[in-house]
Each structure stands twice: as C-alpha cells, then as structure tokens.
Amino acid sequence: MNAAPSQRLERIELPDSAPLPSPYAEADRTQAVADLLMANRFDPEGLPGGPYALHLSLREGRLIFDIRDTADQPLHALMLALGPFRRLIKDYHMVVESHERAVTEGGNESSIQAIDMGRRGLHNEGAELLARRLHGRVELDFETARRLFTLVCALHQRI
Template sequence: MPDSGLPIADSQRLARIELPDNTALPSPYAEADRAQAVTDLLAANRFDPEGLPPGPYGLHLCVREGRLVFDIRDAADASLHALVLALGPFRRLIKDYHMVVESHEQAVGGGLNDSAVQAIDMGRRGLHNEGAELLSERLAGRIALDFETARRLFTLVCALHQRI
C-alpha cells in the first residue's frame, strides 16, 4: 500500500458520522444513547474498508428500502463506496434491544432497586455484544472493525430502526 503520509490510526478510522435526523427518537433516553454512541465512536474507532484509499472516512448511515446502507465517504465528503446489508439478520436483536432499553428506562425512572437495574443493564450489554458480533460477521472481508466500533455502530443501527 502506498504511503499516504497519514498515521495508520488516521487512515483506518471514521472522522465523521451522518445520520438522517428528520424525526426524533421516541425518548430522551434513546436520543442520549444515540448521541453518546456517535461521540464515543468519533473519539476512538477502527474502520478500515477493503479496497478503498486510506481515510479518514466519513460514514452516511441510513436505512433505505429495508436495507442498512453504509455510504463511505472521503475527507471531502465524496462517496467512495456504498455497502448495503439486509436488515433481516438484525431484526430479532434490534427488537430485543429496544425492549431491554425500554425496560431499563422504566426501571431507572420507576425507582427499581439497583440490582434490578443492573440485571437489565447486563442483558442490554449482552444484546449489544451479540449485535456487534453479528455486524462484524456481516462486514467481514469488506470493512475491518474493532469490537467497540462494532458495538457503537450497532447502537446507531438500532436508533435508525426506531425511526422507521
């Protein structure tokens, strides 16, 4: 690979995330979860698309016609490649994730004891991990991700699915 003059960390990362923001998420908790995922993702990530020039990259992430679209952009916001994934394999995890997030929100707002909130939060983390593994599998050979990047992207996929 030719030397781009950028450190590897900069050439294999996302510097920008664009999401369709035409409708609000169903709760302030969900909005905060989405915003935190974007903030954390931009602070630290590994995103290395196969066959594309070195980054950093921008990502326009959306759901179009029932499919998840990763529109990978260069620093000037020109589209480099659009990768489309079927949402079907994610639907059960997304549905379960939304139910657990709603339960967590109700538990925190309803004053449940700490052990109940912790149990719900453990379930949420487990679904998050499962979603990250599925996303990594579906992107294997096309985009190299680290586990934390996949977890945060899964959060954004769930947020996009709530908007549908």
C-alpha cells in the same frame, strides 16, 4: 485503539428525521456518535486511505453504509439486509425500554443491574453480527462495531 490514524471514521452522518422516542434513546445515540468519533477502527477493503465520513441509513429493509472521503465525495456504498438484525434490534429496544422504565420509576438496584446485563449481552451479540456481516468488506474493532450497532438500533427506532 490500534487504528492507523487514517483508517478511521472522522464523521458520522445520520438522516435528519423525527427525533427518537425518548430523551434516553437520544442520549444513547449522541453518546455512541461521540464515542465513535473519539476512538474507532474503520478500514474498508480496497479503498484509499481515510479518514472517512460515513453516511449511515436504512432504506427498503437494508442498512446502507455510504462511505465517503472527508470532502464528502462518495467512495463506496455497502448494503446489508436488515433481516438478520431484526430480532436483536427488537429485543434490544425492549430491554432498553425496560431499563429506562426501571431507572425512571426508581426500581431496585439489583433489577436495574440485571436488565443492564441483558442489554449489554444483546449489544455484544449485535456487534458481533455486524462485524461478521462486514467481514471481508470493512475491518473494525469490537468497540466500533458496538457503537455502530447502537446507531443501527437508533435508526430503526425512527422508522
């Protein structure tokens, strides 16, 4: 990724709460965090150079981006209404459950691939929506937006 070394996330904090409903979902969340920390572009408008720590949470129907410095000092909090994401999150969860069921029940390869294509399409749509909603406030690349959307879906599953 072409991120300046400082315009990135160095740490992601998610609320400690009930585990995700399946090991598959937990692995998806863990992989998204690992991939994000390996490579990302996160450049909040008007903030001093990073790297940054991001405390990501859901509260009262809002997605909270609590951006902090690496010493965990608050820099800025962004709140996005969750409403525009609800349909995508619901559809994404249904497709992920279908994929998990097909894999664990030994479904045929072509149906698993078709489900996976649908999952990727919803994932991409969620990433594009997240990037649009953050436009002008946080600059991110597509892969960072995809991984953050995975975490938004994981947070939503815990509600």
